[in-house]
Every structure is written in C-alpha cells, then in structure tokens.
Amino acid sequence: MKKILLILLLISIPTFAFAQRAVDIPKDKVLTDAERVTVQDELGRKIFVGMLPYKNDYVDRYDRGTVKFNFEKGHRFDGEEAYKVQNYSLHKVIIPDGTTIKGMNFSQKVAHTNSITGDNLTFIDCNLTNVELNPTWTLINSNFTQNRRSIIIKEGINYEVYEVEKDGVFVEVDRTILGVEQP
C-alpha cells in the first residue's frame, strides 16, 4: 500500500512542477521560454496575438508589461513583407540595438514613459507619443508628441482637457465634453 502511495506521489511531482502559475513568477525576472508560455496563457488576449512577454509585469490595460520585439514577418494583401506584431502601445519593449522599425505604434498613456529599451534604433513612420526618447535614436516621419489628459467639471459638465507639451510646458489644445459611460 505504501509503495503504491509512493509511486503516486512521485508521479504527481512533475505534474505540480509543470502547472506553474504566473502569479508565482517574480515580476522583475526575465522569463524563461516555459515561463513566457505560462504568462502568455494566463494573460490571454489582454495582450495582442504574437506578443512575447519578457517579464511577468502586466499591471492593467494601460501598463501591459514588458515584451520582446517580435521579428516574425508575414505578407500583407499587397504582397509587402511586414512584421506580424505592429502595435506595442502601452507595453514596454526590448529591441536589439541598431534595429530599424517601420510603421509601428509605441504610444503610451503617460508622458515621458521609459518604454523602449535599445540604442541606435531607427524609427520610420512610427508613433512614439509619450515615449521618452533616447538621444541615440533616429526618428524619420515619426510622432514624438508628449501629452496629458485630465478631467474637469465646469457648470456640471465633464470635460476632458487635452494638453500637449511645447518647450517643456503643457499647453491645452483641445477640450471634449465627456459622456457618462455605462458599465
């Protein structure tokens, strides 16, 4: 009887080891391939198809955690080759030094977010809104706006105030009446 229990215990050990949960992985640890699969599976489609988690640091939809740049390519309708993952907005991303990137979105919610790691990168036709820029980067036809939003109530109406940084100062450029969003 004891032998049978021992055998069952031994069989169950690898099962426990395999069933690792993302919550058990430290947030600042660089993920192994197996851990990346675990994190990917638990996040599901909270992150885009093709994202490669680098750390287990997803917070919420505005801070989606650190990922590696995915170099996998496909072909568009017009036959042009393109990276399959093109929207890294609200993620932190690790990009190999010297990489040239075209037509991608790296926008962040908060101005001057240190979201891209990599030197001597070239961004062509990319959106770098609210990304803290690295002086070694080359920007071609890319947007580097720094902005911030706030809500004010005036005469009972909710407004979103949109400000853009100019010469180090945030200046209001737009004001939108907000609706009352339903749950």
Next chain:
Amino acid sequence: MVFLLKLIVPFLVLSNPNLAYANPAIATMVWEVRTAGSNDNGGCYDSTAATTDYSVQDTAQLTLTDLATSGIGITSLTSATGGFTAAMVGNCIQIKSGTNDTPGFYKVTVYTDTNTVTLDRAPDDGVGGVSSGTGSLGGALAHPDKADSYLNYNAGNIIYIKAGTYTGTAWSLNTSSDGGNGTPIVFEGYNTTRGDQPHDGSRPIFDGESTLADVLWTSGANGVAFFNLVFTGGTNKGIKITSSSSNKLVFFNVRSHNNGSDGVFNEATAYFIGCELDNNGSDGFVIQNDRTSMFFYSYIHNNTDAGVYSISGGVPNVINSIFSTNGSSGLDTANHYFNYIVNSIAWNNTTNGIKTNPSGRNDILIHHIYNNIIEDNGTYGISFGDTDFFHYEDFNSFSNNTTANILNGAWGGDNDVLENAGITATDWGLNAGSAMIDAGLDPGTFDSSINIFYNIGLDQANPDAVGACVGSVIFR
C-alpha cells in the same frame, strides 16, 4: 461720405475673413494645389473654357504689379506692362494687394489685348478704382487652405492636390458654401496625373510633424468629399470635424495615422470608404453628437485605444471592414448603438470585439450583426451592455474570445460558426476548407433557386472553387 466709406469698408473686410478673399462663384472651377506652388498664384481654371489651364504648373504664367480698373464696379482690368493673351481666358488671376482692391481670385472672361482683360466681377472695394494692384495669373497654390486667409470654394469645385508632403500649416477648412446634389466640393489627391487614384505612399501627405495640433480641422463643412489623402503627425487629431448640424462629408481612400490622439474626431454625418485609421495615440475614430458614420471597406487597426469609439451618441455602421489589434475594443459604442455590422472582422482587440450600450434608446430596432469574423478578443466577442433591446446576430464566426463570445445574449445565433478562421495580422483571407466559406447569410441561404454564395468575413474569394465568388475584396 467717401471718407466714412474709406473708414468702414476696410474694417468690414478685415473683420470678416470670408470677405477678405473672394472667389468666383463658378461651379465648374477647378483648383490646383502643389507643394511647389505658391499661395500668391492664380490657382484655378474654369473647366468649361477651351483654352490653356495655367494652374497646372508650379509657377505663375504672368505676374503684374500695375493692375488697375477705371472706377467702382468696373470689370475691365488693365496693366500698362501687359502680357495678357487669349489663352488666359478661363484662368484665374489672384489680386493680392493694391489700392482700393478686394483681394481674391478672379476669372478672366474676355481677352481684349495684351494690356486689357475682363474679369468675372469688379475687383474694387467699392471705394474707388483699383490702382497699383499686384496679381498673378496661373500657377498652383501651395496649400488647399491659404495660410493667410480663408478660401471659399463653391459647390461643384474640384480641388486637385498633387502628391507631396505638406507641412507647416494646419488645414483649416471653413468653407461657407455647401456642396450640392451632384455638385459636391471635392478635394482629390493625385500622384502624377489628375484622376490617377494614388494609394499608399503616392497619396498627398499632410504632416503635422509633431507640431500642429489637428492636421485637418473643418467646422461646418457640408457636402464635401475628400479623396486619396493622408493625414499624419498631429499632436492631437489627424482629422477633426466639428459641427453643430447634420453636415455630410465623404472620405474615400483617406488614411489618418500616427497622430498623438485620435485618427478622426467626428461630429458630422460622415462616410468612410476604403479608409485606413491606424497607429494613433488614442482611438482610431471618435464620434459624438448623435451623428451617423458609415465604414465601408475600411481598415481600422493598431490604435492605442478603441478602433471606433462613440463618446456621447453617434451611430457607426459597418460593411466589409476590419477592426483589428486595437488597444481597447474594436468597435465601442459605449453610450449608444449601431444599426448593423456586416461581413467584417473584429480580431485581436484587447477588450471587446464589438461593444455597445444603447442606454435610453428604446425608440429604435437596433443591432444587426451578420457574416462577421469575431475572434481573439480580450474579453467578449460581442458585449451587449443592455438586455432590454432587440439584438440580432447570426451567421457570424466566434473563436477564442477570452471571457465569452457574447455578453447578455441576442436573438439568433443558430447559424454561427464556432471555429477559428485562421486569419493573421497580415492575412485576412480564408484558407481552403474553411468553415466560413459559403456560411454567410445571403439571398440564396433560404432559397436554393438563387445561386449565390457569401463567406463569413471580408474575404469573398472561394479557395474551394465551389460556386460563384461574389463581392471580391477591394482594399486600400
């Protein structure tokens, strides 16, 4: 009295920008805009004139500094220097400055001799005859909206915009004239020849260069169509449409991307056909003010927030379009409703594929959703935020939506396909053997005498080579 007029008229001219520059009220006027043009040039030509169109060149054909008329209300324009020719009839001369002039664009209607032509209207300001007038005939403008004033285009006018990158000036379209039935005001981009329908990078590009707030802003424009243009680099919106009435606009083959906030902010009734709204720092498209926006054959993707978002009212309807890889919902009518979404794709959006909440709008039958691929979304495939309304969905495919395919139910669904369509970010087509082939709702679904086949999704090709192919994809 004359003294008083001299005081009052300049004040009126300066205080009313629509008076500051006057244009010929001619429906057949065609304008030319080029990066190498000048806002001092003549810029326009009456397409009914069988002469030479001097606007289709970078520089003016004739520039004079001694233009004159003999008195108030006189349309005969003279120049001692001269240089007028018979071929100039039908072309515009822009009178930029002078004594007693009303700056504006005037059409040459009659050629008398090298020193004299007749204009479509008197160029004076009502105070006296023009003297020492400076003007240029022919040559393209440098921007569709002159930097120093407003251009009032007229119904039927076509403004051709040649490919190139337009920077430094926001496009503020404040035309007070409406386009008419069959005579819209058309802004049409071209690459090398008018009408050549450019695409991708061969379209004219209006670039805010991370400096201009709204790259195109129009307030009150109505009956206006925009063809073959790109708007990018705004610190705020790529296209901002403000309106207090149900003005109607059409965008065809227009892209708005890489803007700091939304790709398009819309308060008018607007139709987007073959358009691309992508990589914007907030939503791809925002609609409010209870207006209707239609998306046909459009691609709304890679935006930081929703693909389409309704702030406070606004009704988006969708045919043959893609909402993919947006950082919130693909299409989110947070506080309102839509009428229909047909043969489209909501894929890989981090919250809902389609979300709606028509609170308080029980006056209408709403939400018809057919023939769509809805998969790989972060929460629900379709989230109906309200259970009190008439939702109908069927003949759609659902797969791998993280929370569930549908929240709060709907009628229909008997013919849904619960399989993965196999699409990717770069390939929206169906593979051979796909369960989506001929699985869509069409007139032949319930009547076998009608030999017609529709796939679920956007791709109407038939890799199985069974039956006819209909509705081939037209894209960008």
